[in-house]
Amino acid sequence: xxxISDFNNSANVVTDGEHEVQLSLLAALCQAVxxxxxxxAVTLNLGQLRSYSEAHFASEELLMRMKSYDDYAxxxxxxxxxxxxxxxxxTNHSLGxxxxxxxxVEDVLGFIQQHIATRxxxxxxxxxxxx
Numbered sequence: 001x002x003x004i005s006d007f008n009n010s011a012n013v014v015t016d017g018e019h020e021v022q023l024s025l026l027a028a029l030c031q032a033v034x035x036x037x038x039x040x041a042v043t044l045n046l047g048q049l050r051s052y053s054e055a056h057f058a059s060e061e062l063l064m065r066m067k068s069y070d071d072y073a074x075x076x077x078x079x080x081x082x083x084x085x086x087x088x089x090x091t092n093h094s095l096g097x098x099x100x101x102x103x104x105v106e107d108v109l110g111f112i113q114q115h116i117a118t119r120x121x122x123x124x125x126x127x128x129x130x131x
Contacts, residue, residue: 016124018056021117025049026109033102042093042101050086057083060120067127074121078115082108 029045059101064072085108092100 018059019120022049022053022056023109023112023116024111025052026105030105033098033105036098046086046090046093050083050090052082053079053082060123063088063121063127064123069123069126071122072120075119078111078119082112082115085111 025045025048029042029049032042032045057076061072061076061079064075069075085104089101089104089108092104
């Protein structure tokens, strides 16, 4: 039978893996925008990123609720900010505002990297620490 520490360690490994996938999807979107790829390619990249991020955020938020995480509200607010940014990018993209997309995508990349380095790291440390 696995212990709570086994669960905590495996949750951190899974979450870290999800962050790597999320960042690689975002990097692919950044590259597609920088290279001026066609509308379909950018739409595909953006759709994959949004879908994956929604699933990741839902699983992370569930884990935070299970752990009674004290910074839950602020953490979720970051997730909502990122999803709003994806929606803004999608809207600008559908309107053909390519110039607005490039800067916004780079901003989101920086925000997510900062979020992972701070809020997600803090949560992971809390999960790893003994009760």
